[in-house]
Amino acid sequence: MKTTTQPIEIYDTTLRDGAQMEGISLSVADKLNIAQALDDLGVSFIEGGWPGAIPKDTEFFALALSKLQLRHATLAVFGATRKVGTKASEDPQVLALLESGAPVITLVAKSDLRHVTDALKTTGQENLAMVRDTVQFLVKEGRRVFLDAEHYFDGLTHDADYGLKVLKAAGEAGAETVVLCDTNGGNLPSSIGAKVTEARDYLDKNGLTQVKIGIHTHNDTGCAVANAMAAIEAGAAQVQGCVNGYGERTGNADILTLAGNIEIKLGRPALLNEKGLAELTRTSHRVAEITNLQPSKRLPYVGDSSFAHKAGLHASAIRVNPDLYQHIDPTTVGNDMRMLVSEMAGRASVQLKAKELGIDLSGTPYLTGRVVEAVKEKESHGYVFDAADASFELLVRAQGGDLPTYFEVETWRTLVQAGRASLSENGEAEAEATVKLRTRDGRKIVTGEGNGPVNALDHALRQALSQTYPDITNFELVDYKVRILDTTSGTDATVRVLITTTNGDIQWTTVGVGEDVIEASWEALVESLTWGLMHLGVRPKV
Ligand SMILES: CC(=O)SCCNC(=O)CCNC(=O)[C@H](O)C(C)(C)COP(=O)(O)OP(=O)(O)OC[C@H]1O[C@@H](n2cnc3c(N)ncnc32)[C@H](O)[C@@H]1OP(=O)(O)O
Numbered sequence: 167m168k169t170t171t172q173p174i175e176i177y178d179t180t181l182r183d184g185a186q187m188e189g190i191s192l193s194v195a196d197k198l199n200i201a202q203a204l205d206d207l208g209v210s211f212i213e214g215g216w217p218g219a220i221p222k223d224t225e226f227f228a229l230a231l232s233k234l235q236l237r238h239a240t241l242a243v244f245g246a247t248r249k250v251g252t253k254a255s256e257d258p259q260v261l262a263l264l265e266s267g268a269p270v271i272t273l274v275a276k277s278d279l280r281h282v283t284d285a286l287k288t289t290g291q292e293n294l295a296m297v298r299d300t301v302q303f304l305v306k307e308g309r310r311v312f313l314d315a316e317h318y319f320d321g322l323t324h325d326a327d328y329g330l331k332v333l334k335a336a337g338e339a340g341a342e343t344v345v346l347c348d349t350n351g352g353n354l355p356s357s358i359g360a361k362v363t364e365a366r367d368y369l370d371k372n373g374l375t376q377v378k379i380g381i382h383t384h385n386d387t388g389c390a391v392a393n394a395m396a397a398i399e400a401g402a403a404q405v406q407g408c409v410n411g412y413g414e415r416t417g418n419a420d421i422l423t424l425a426g427n428i429e430i431k432l433g434r435p436a437l438l439n440e441k442g443l444a445e446l447t448r449t450s451h452r453v454a455e456i457t458n459l460q461p462s463k464r465l466p467y468v469g470d471s472s473f474a475h476k477a478g479l480h481a482s483a484i485r486v487n488p489d490l491y492q493h494i495d496p497t498t499v500g501n502d503m504r505m506l507v508s509e510m511a512g513r514a515s516v517q518l519k520a521k522e523l524g525i526d527l528s529g530t531p532y533l534t535g536r537v538v539e540a541v542k543e544k545e546s547h548g549y550v551f552d553a554a555d556a557s558f559e560l561l562v563r564a565q566g567g568d569l570p571t572y573f574e575v576e577t578w579r580t581l582v583q584a585g586r587a588s589l590s591e592n593g594e595a596e597a598e599a600t601v602k603l604r605t606r607d608g609r610k611i612v613t614g615e616g617n618g619p620v621n622a623l624d625h626a627l628r629q630a631l632s633q634t635y636p637d638i639t640n641f642e643l644v645d646y647k648v649r650i651l652d653t654t655s656g657t658d659a660t661v662r663v664l665i666t667t668t669n670g671d672i673q674w675t676t677v678g679v680g681e682d683v684i685e686a687s688w689e690a691l692v693e694s695l696t697w698g699l700m701h702l703g704v705r706p707k708v
């Protein structure tokens with residue numbers, strides 16, 4: 167393999183192939199916002215969609231070309247070669263691509279003879295003519311033309327030459343780049359690499375050295391990124407993909423992973439924004455926010471878990487040198503290292519996590535050991551601290567003897583009203599909860615109501631405390647997760663509850679475990695209020 171420092175063009179197709187993913191529907195405004203995020207990142211090309219075929223895409227190009235001030239990227243439209251038996255200059259679909267005004271036109275063409283005969287129902291010769299005519303026409307009109315050779319790799323297994331002839335026809339007609347597509351995503355890196363080398367040699371032998379090769383891969387074998395990397399190492403100069411690996415079926419190659427791999431691992435320039443690498447994580451979140459899809463924590467480079475460390479042995483080495491258990495410095499890609507504390511923790515994990523939370527345990531080996539033991543003990547009963555940082559902090563403070571007590575609970579109970587008549591509008595049982603507690607302001611007995619017993623308990627607890635601690639009125643429960651831990655024990659099963667609370671500025675999560683959901687919820691609720699008040703620096707009034 168030759169080493170090279172040749173730049174790679176990143177061609178993003180989130181707005182076209184990404185939008186072909188189940189569950190994604192982008193408005194024109196969404197598309198404009200994503201295009202801006204991609205330009206800020208520094209991709210070379212943004213494929214915006216198929217004008218003429220999809221009305222929203224026609225509108226997108228009209229607005230993008232007149233309104234967006236792109237600093238790095240060039241806009242590309244996507245469309246097909248002319249129809250069988252027509253003239254490119256008279257095909258309304260081809261004319262719509264021109265009318266869009268985009269400087270780059272990417273044409274999808276059949277390059278697998280089976281698709282030509284079975285899907286297009288024409289001959290190999292006519293398909294080559296469709297490629298030639300359409301590319302020639304658009305180049306003559308002053309556009310840069312890329313050709314997406316659909317099913318390129320699969321096609322070669324049925325006819326070893328036909329795909330190559332399609333590339334030649336496009337190159338001779340003036341295409342700048344021919345993009346080899348693993349449309350069904352069924353190929354593996356070794357065969358992709360070999361076929362890219364073959365295509366490069368073939369184009370060179372035919373005097374088409376100026377024609378670049380691109381690669382477009384799908385993730386049906388879990389190899390989209392690996393396949394694209396194999397193609398790059400075999401000579402591809404352009405790589406196509408989508409943010410967060412969105413795309414048809416199992417997705418396209420993730421351009422954020424590719425950008426990281428190309429720039430960091432191969433040392434080749436790819437992003438046109440020289441600070442683009444540090445934007446990778448932000449771009450992933452920015453685009454996920456617009457698509458309204460929670461990004462996977464396990465995305466390479468940019469995921470929340472990409473640099474999260476759970477095992478005690480890892481943490482003990484990381485404490486000495488973070489490079490020992492990380493392939494790169496997470497800040498290079500705008501991400502952060504995190505420590506997770508769980509039953510797998512050792513003293514190093516606990517000290518690093520505590521430090522993250524602003525507690526210095528470095529000179530306190532005895533206390534650190536007690537925290538490790540307490541975490542392991544509680545996790546054996548069903549608690550999870552890697553999902554509940556706030557409860558972990560309370561545990562550390564409790565072990566260290568500096569856990570503030572904001573109120574003393576005497577008793578609490580809940581009452582669920584039975585019968586259909588007591589169902590609320592959203593179908594939940596109406597409930598009542600009574601809390602008896604004591605603060606410096608005296609003894610409070612408060613009854614609250616709610617949709618369900620936990621909601622009623624939450625209301626009663628806050629009402630009882632709101633006069634003494636007015637900050638509590640800003641606390642809001644935003645997520646509530648229940649998990650039954652031992653499903654074989656029927657009604658005796660252990661239940662774990664995770665509660666996420668916000669005060670409008672930050673969010674925190676607490677955990678409770680009990681024999682029933684109400685007991686577990688009570689524990690998580692009390693911890694939630696305690697941590698919230700402690701975080702605000704409120705002095706206990708008991
Ligand atoms: C691999 C990929 O992901 S390619 C991207 C695919 N993206 C999309 O399909 C999304 C947008 N598509 C659409 O809006 C519609 O399918 C349209 C407007 C393009 C076409 O719609 P219709 O005219 O109703 O045709 P329909 O979708 O049923 O069939 C596609 C037609 O294009 C033809 N066609 C398919 N590929 C090509 C090609 N590379 N070059 C020329 N014609 C082609 C088919 O033979 C078929 O022709 P026919 O109508 O004469 O039978």
Ligand SMILES: CC(=O)C(=O)O
Binds near residue numbers: 274317349
């Ligand atoms: C062009 C394209 O999206 C594909 O072949 O997968």
